[in-house]
Amino acid sequence: NAGVTQTPKFRVLKTGQSMTLLCAQDMNHEYMYWYRQDPGMGLRLIHYSVGEGTTAKGEVPDGYNVSRLKKQNFLLGLESAAPSQTSVYFCASTNSGERQPQHFGDGTRLSIL
């Protein structure tokens, strides 16, 4: 059982380039989340989805877009990468919005030069 899989694991971009991070889960979970993790700041929510075809903004959404065309996939896009978006990105999923744990992938390490 793979759980939550994130691709790619590492990426280096130049300022202004675009890219898409993919999150796939095989647990049939309804809810999915994208976080960024920066030193000393814990995990901050970028965008989330409560079901196929839905998306909503989190705490730090600026500069990112997301799509949830299929229930098992949640895509995070950077249209014009900036050095401030250098971070480790984590995807998570859960089967309910009511007091259930989130399951995390192993992250994508993104550097923007």
Next chain:
Amino acid sequence: GENVEQHPSTLSVQEGDSAVIKCTYSDSASNYFPWYKQELGKGPQLIIDIRSNVGEKKDQRIAVTLNKTAKHFSLHITETQPEDSAVYFCAASKGSSNTGKLIFGQGTTLQVKP
């Protein structure tokens, strides 16, 4: 806005000693409090969680206590082992919106010395 404060930021203990990490939260509607362990190069893994209808929960060497009046919850690890060394995050559910959103603390780096 709502936030979760976690202390200490770093903690070093001798193998076999106990470790305690404390968190406070601001959203009085929070009713779910998970704890995650993150090893180097990996994603956070759930180690224990507690819901607001209980005050304490234990799983082998790990226990969590919750004081809803004080908006305070703590992780206790007894008989620590070197493999307990990792970053630990507390979290609190965000209000009663039923979105499953969590607010995370800043993390505690635990080092267990052999």
